[in-house]
Amino acid sequence: MKKIKKILIANRSEIVSRINATCKSLDIKTVAIYSPEDKFLKYIFQTDERYPLSKNGYTAYLNQDEIIEIAIKTQADAIHPGYGFLSENYEFAQKVIDAGILWIGPAPETIKLMGNKICARNILSQTEVPVVPGFYLTELNYEIFEKIKKEIGYPIILKDPNGGGGKAIKIINSQQELQNYFYLIKEEVKKLTGSQELLLEKYIQNGKHIEIQIAGDSKNFVHFYERDCSIQRRHQKIIEETPCNFIATNILEKMYDMAILTARTINYKNIGTVEFIVTQDRDTLDTKFYFLEVNTRLQVEHSVTEMTTDIDLVALQIEIAQTDFLKYKQEEISRKNHAIECRIYAENPDNNFMPCTGQVINLNIPQDPFLRIDHNLQEDQEINSFFDPMIAKVTVVGQDRDCAISKMLYVLEQFNISGIQTNINFLKKILKTEKFLTGDFDTQSNLSCDLSPVAIKAEREREITIAQIAANLFQEIINKKNNFKKNKNTNNNWRNQLWE
């Protein structure tokens, strides 16, 4: 086994800082890459080395050969792809391996099989893992209409089999709608990923998106519990949390088993996520859940799992890649507290969530022990339109869900950024809705967010609690100061000065 001494991080911005922090804790050197637009970003100066890319914008980070060349030139032992960009590109993973560099992720073959949703469904349909009824198609005809009527029923959902990030997804309520939209979606899919086929699935109405974090070394497999990612906009997650308090424990346990079975079926090596959709009648024994897809990479929302299990998932990725061995047994993985993540986007909620550009001014990023903010923001920074508009991820941990919500609201209140528009107020509104507070939300929830009477009452109670904490702290300081004056020790001048 060759020890990893240097890792090239094939990504940009906050996720590079995140991976870099773990590398530093493991005494591993790091190499960053950057496009011309990113040359002033903080992440570049946090790594040990940095190399410019020749192309502009998004395409710079997709230039496989150039990235591998830099890895060879800098004598990096391994490449970590982060998320997005090349993280689920099996050809890149194979090229990295062929260049004699360690790939921090699952085998290229696994990425390929799971990267196509039709293929993933076919493999898992042969097991006990429940898969949403569906099939793939290239054209519309009478047989298809009959098949939908007999085997599935409306509504249905059309998807790009090779897609991701909630793109090119359409919910269809009738045969007429299918006829209206099929060829439009097909065209969109062809442009996005080149796929000629579409995946058609039964649409699970008012479903919850629950995903299970897994890890494996192709022999031993473990899970790190669930994440509830049901607060979505345009099929993309915006708030994620763990645990999910609104699904019966025995159903969650079945989901853990099915996630492990998925990992075992595909001989999974490294960490990954198995996504499921859970039917509407939750918290009962009749609740059903269905496999959606496997994400063969680290996920944006990994922070909530890390903050409740106390396990560094990036360190685990590096360790499995290096040793081919998963050191955990299931009984060694426990979870405590409740964590919530909010994704902060540079966008305008009042203008159909259009991504926004501008220069960051008056930046105030709160800090607290219960809080983790993954970001790469700095004052005067230009936010441009070349990249994903996600600019920060805020994760808080509290002893229970209510406590975590209060803390998140408190942090979002303190999070100050001007010069660009963000979704911060929109997130605060969601967190205060009755639906969110009571857990009565799903992937279809209307996030228009009127403040409910319950939410207003809860907010008042929170304000009172915060005021009480502040008053208690103040009293404590006064008492200490008075005590100190009483027992003043003239030999300790530096301490005296502190209180006077």
Ligand code: ADP
């Ligand atoms: P999914 O939505 O596929 O389940 P995630 O929720 O983990 O997966 O989100 C992955 C998304 O994160 C990508 O589709 C992309 O939009 C976004 N992304 C990728 N890389 C970055 C990055 N460096 N900074 C911000 N966002 C990114």
Ligand code: ADP
């Ligand atoms: P992506 O690769 O874009 O993440 P997914 O298949 O994971 O694609 O779907 C994205 C989102 O779309 C899910 O989180 C869920 O909200 C919704 N969705 C997808 N398939 C279904 C389905 N069959 N029934 C209900 N909702 C679905």
Ligand code: MG
């Ligand atoms: Mg998904």
